Amino acid sequence: MKRRVLREIAVQSLYQMEMNQVDSAEAVSMLLSEAAEENETERVIGDEAKVKEIVLQLVNGSWAAKEEIDAVLTQYLKGWQVSRLSRVDRQILRLAAYELAYREDVPGKVAVNEAIELAKHFGTDESGKFVNGVLGRMLQELDEVKAKIKKT
Secondary structure, rough: HHHHHHHHHHHHHHHHHHOOOHHHHHHHHHHHHHHHHHHOOOOOOOOOOHHHHHHHHHHHHHHHHHHHHHHHHHHHHHHHHHHHHOOHHHHHHHHHHHHHOOOOOHHHHHHHHHHHHHHHHHHOOOOHHHHHHHHHHOOOOHHHHHHHHOOO
């Protein structure tokens, strides 16, 4: 399964966790079973246990570092507060910031590009540009961002 699909499920899971106060395992399981039942996109889920493990790593990592990530995001949101963002944009930015700061297996440009595509897919007409602007600035200062997120 492509990483983009895993990120889509991760963003949807983070959204579910924030909206419905469910834990990560419940959110991920629900989304995976919905995907298997509906399969409107004709995605092949393959090894569901492996998919679930990878998505849970992304979701749990993003959720655990949420406060640190939000503190750093605030510095890059010119005139915005994290709490005022749309829930979708907020989850996309959190996931991307997590990948930028904590995941050595994901190149920074890939994390940013994937987040932009997710924002275009799930967000408003302006979401892609907004996410690009915020994460583009973060990518330019990636070493500082990593230090700030891991330090707080």
